[in-house]
Amino acid sequence: MNKKLTDGINTTFITLVVLSLLVIFLSPFAFMMVTSLKTREQISVVGAPIWPAAQPKYTYQGKEVDVYTVPLKQCAGFDTNGNATKNLAITKKGRQESTFVDPNDLGRGEFVCQVSWRALDRPWIFSPTWQNYVEVWNTIPNGYWRILGNTTFYAVVTMIGTVISCILVAYGFARFRFPGRDFLFIVLISTIFLPGAVTIIPTYSFWQKLGLVGTWYPLIVPHFFANAYNVFLFRQYFMTLPRELDESAMMDGAGPLKILWSIILPQSYPVIIAVVVFHIVFAWNDYFGPLVYLSTAKQNWPVSVALSFYNGIYGSQPQLIQAGAMMALLLPVILFFVAQRFFVQGIVVTGVEK
């Protein structure tokens, strides 16, 4: 009985701690969500509440005027000792005093209140602008649908390329002995340390000469030639697979490709899924590659680049950027949610086996 109690307390405690950490950690998300529901004007108002709030307006004599909460005792023609406040529409703004009119009592006409209108409370009304999402969907160049398509295309094609090429190369490193193998492996690893700046200009010129800047080729082709991280991953994993199965298959006359296909790969699904998921997340948010090579081809932009469209020098639209970002998050998050079960469990299972 006692154990159950302490267990219960421990569970609640730990869960609460993690939950509060999570809330703090994700609070910018809340801010993001909230910003995506405001209009540009709402963002501009200093002192506005954090939730999407609009100040009510009233149409008086053909003009739209703002409504404030005014303490009536400051106003002409009211009880100077009362504490009542009313929502009044401002018709003339002034420093020391302003003229108001009561939307519910137009008969009274306009009257003056000795208030500083900026210091007045405003009767905010909750006013989320879901229209922002529609606007992003429609105004982003070539349509959001297309942008999502570009991003998916980029992610999937590069994923295929990298998985195929990295598996092949890793297989070569893991299962074959030849002089210089270890040296080449070290060279492979050292490419991780390469600052991008060292290769960018010559590489860009290379693609420029081929006339392929503005197309997907400069971004996709390199992935078909393997990259150090994935190769390292696969190689390490392959090296943990026992060679006996390989050897018996070799005795049976199987060539190296067949061995790869029917022996190695079926045992490797956790690492393959891991690479697939990680790569897709990487490609989904890849910013610089597409920026450099696709800057002149608006129809090919992926999401990460397209969002910058709303960050023009002459008028940034934070609410549209956040709305676009929220929409861009959807797919990778779903993918991750679904896949994490598989590969983390896979890793744990294989770990525990040992």
Add this chain to the structure above:
Amino acid sequence: MLEQLNTKLRKLPSSLATVRKMQTLSRKEMKNGLWFLSPWLFGFMAFTLLPMLATLFFSFLNLRITDGIFSTPKFVGFDNYAKLLNDPQAGINPLEWFSSKTPSSLLITIKFGLIALPIGIFVPLGLALLMNNKYLKGQFVFRSLFYMPFIVPFVASIFLWGGMLNSETGWINRVLFSLGVPKENLPLWANDVNTVYPTYVIMGIWGIGNAMLVMLAGLQGVPTELYDAAKVDGANSWATFWNITFPMISPVIFYNLVLNIVGLFQYFLVPLVVNSGTGSPGGATMFYNLYLYKTFFTFQNMSYGSTLAWFLFLVILLITILLFATAKYWVYYAAEARS
């Protein structure tokens, strides 16, 4: 002695035919091996080696961006490297670090690393330990939620954090103020020399979900027999952590460290966007890679930029070799210990 010799002899190939078979096999193996390696080899040549060599070549010229890389080369020998040695902004001479008027970019990068690296290792580790706690309910959900901010597009997150950390109207300062911090003491975040590195670190913390996940997988892979054995021996949680958990996950930590260091030396995007690449406040954000970027593209000096890039590469390589060399003192490879 004779027996040992006998055993050894017996192991040798007994006939020439076997030897030849082995040779053919190994040649075939070599051919196959290289064949499988070919995609990488080719890509490496085309996209890495050649450009790197080209950049090295540029560093011996006097090349401006507007000349174009196909113009007739003007050799200046090691001039650019001499310039690098004396360049106060690049600041590669440690003797000058504390006497120079201009803060050294290299030093800035190192200083930032001193703050950012521990946080980049220990915060995910701590979080992973929490996630791994057996009393936690709903680990599955928490994992995904902590990972989520990592997926946010860069443009959006810069805007987000820029807005929140704005020293005048940002929400973080507003919350601090409502918690009672007096107005004069509200941190100026990205505009104050003293708080700009923590500001960048805070912006970076949002991306730790990824490192946390990996550490978590590492933690979950530690065999439970070890913990059981420790409990039997009566070890408390601290001892368990130091003697079992930490060594078992030290390879994970090690690689994370290496990667963070590589990332640190390539850090430039955040200062470029947040502080407009001017190095403000007070020159404290002119990271080495930012200076490199500016040399290349803003000042259009391709040859000096190439020099800076190669120096950076060598520094990173050196540090990584050092790390790998010292790894054996603290990174515990279970496999090697057993064999």
Add this chain to the structure above:
Amino acid sequence: MKKLLYVLSVLVIASMILTACGGGATEAPATEAPATEAPATEAPATEAPATEAPAGEKVQIRWFCCLGTGDAPNQQEVEQAVVDEFNASQDKIELILEVVPYASGRDTLSTQIASGAGPDIVGPVGWGGSNDFYGQWLDMTPYIEETGFDTSIFDPALVKFYQTEEGQVGLPFAVFPGAMYFIPAMFDEAGLNYPPQVYGEKYVMPDGTEADWNWDTITQIAKLLTVDVNGKNATEDGFDRTQIVQVGYTPQWQSILSIGTFYGGADTIYTGTTKGSYESTIPDSWKEGWKWYYDGMWGDQPFIATGPLAGAPEFGNGNLFNAGKSAMGLTQTWYTCCLTDFKAAGLEFQLGIQPLASNGEVAGRIDADTYRILKGSKHPKEAFEALSYLITTGGDKLLPVYGAMPAIAEKTDAFFAQKSTDYPFVTDESWNVFIQGLAYPDTPSSEQYQPNSIKATARFATFADLLNNTEGVDFDAEYQKLVDDLNAIYNE
């Protein structure tokens, strides 16, 4: 066990991939470096990549935008329309538009030139933008003769304006005189008179006295127009400088050099003719102006938004006047491009005259933009033909959307007609301020060429950044540092 270890390291490396290359604001290495914000472009109608040359006889001419204005979405639409019209009007040349946002324009252009693939036409670009590529511009004189282009449609002084040691590097296209934009509603609310709208007129202060429209006057009014959340202005006790909701004045999108020019009058900022002899000669009046500017932000009675405030989303991320947060903004005609949010919020602006400098003369500024051709263009003659279309016929559509006054005198009326449709609330008297402004150029321009131009400009930008963002700066010391650094930079 071994497998576990490897698996672990596998996962770590996987995390390396993501930490290294992924999105999120981690300490991620940038695998490709150049641009910051995403460039935007109109692809040619055939959707072919912009740099592939189709088989055929048409000569492709690439028009690169923007080293100046021209990247706003509404401007891009018009630019593409003009391109389409040009292409439809003849079949020798195919003009292709490439738009890259201003912020990354220079870097992208540098990359293109470096890899031998520079565009043909660049523009619209003013002196500042073109100084960064000094020495790269084509002398158009032979092509003017060859195509028989008639330069008499321009004021000869303006044609001369573009003759440098490099030759005739441009032809007049767009002029942008300056004015003091202001929001009448804010003046009404504060009980102040509007700024004068005719050069020579004086301003009537609240107490009835008349004063010259100079910086002292503006300072006084601006303080009254700077209001905090409680409605107190900057001159009142209890003014809360941390909760400013509106500032009196903003130098909207002005460089530190133009702030100096507006305050102290135009002047050359260096002397010398050869490397080793250059010396920085910033006038004292500019130094005063910068001090005034700094006090305006960080002094006891601020009336200019500090850097962090100006950059906040509430204040329009730097575009304060557009966000309706500044009662006055001194800038040029091109600013009319960028007031869409302002108009959408139902606000109204009018135009007042540029102020008198400390020497009693009007310190005005005129920006001038045009299109230029890069020396490396493979088809300079065709490029010039396309360019001449842009600056004549194309200008009819382009100038209004750039907020530019035409350099061709007879087109001026059409320009104002277009502007009136965009901003119907602006009175004729206001538009007239621009026309009057043509008489007050800054010669030499605040964007004048300096030796080692890019580095010098960057050094000024660092100085400006320091002033904007740092409280408690030792102004004299920093100013001296600036001068010393410039002397070193000029002679590098």
